[in-house]
Amino acid sequence: MGPSAGWGVRLAEERLLAQQRLRDLTRDLDSVVSASRDTNADDEHDPEGATIAFERSQIAALTRQATQHLEEVDAALARVRAATYGLCETCGRAIAQDRLEARPTARTCIACARVTRGQGG
Known part of the structure; x- marks a missing residue:
């Protein structure tokens, strides 16, 4: 087993964690969207509206970061397979x-x- 084999295991674990984070963030975003649909909140005029919009924006940014991290992990795993890690x-x-x-x-x-x-x- 080459020196990058241990890294392959670590990266595979990292990939599972990143996938779980994406699932959690997607669930959180679905919750916020659902909650905002269930109310008659008007983001522009309701004092709670800004909070809902902020939460959606924050979760979307975290989702983009988690997606990018998952792509980086996948690229690292590809380097392990190619023996260039x-x-x-x-x-x-x-x-x-x-x-x-x-x-x-x-x-x-x-x-x-x-x-x-x-x-x-």
């Missing part, structure tokens, strides 16, 4: 284990990430 996509060097521990979906080493950030990316 842990290699920087920019320079080809190994990504430090500490970085992978902190961010298992990392695509680049710290040095390349700094350069990219410095260029607005």
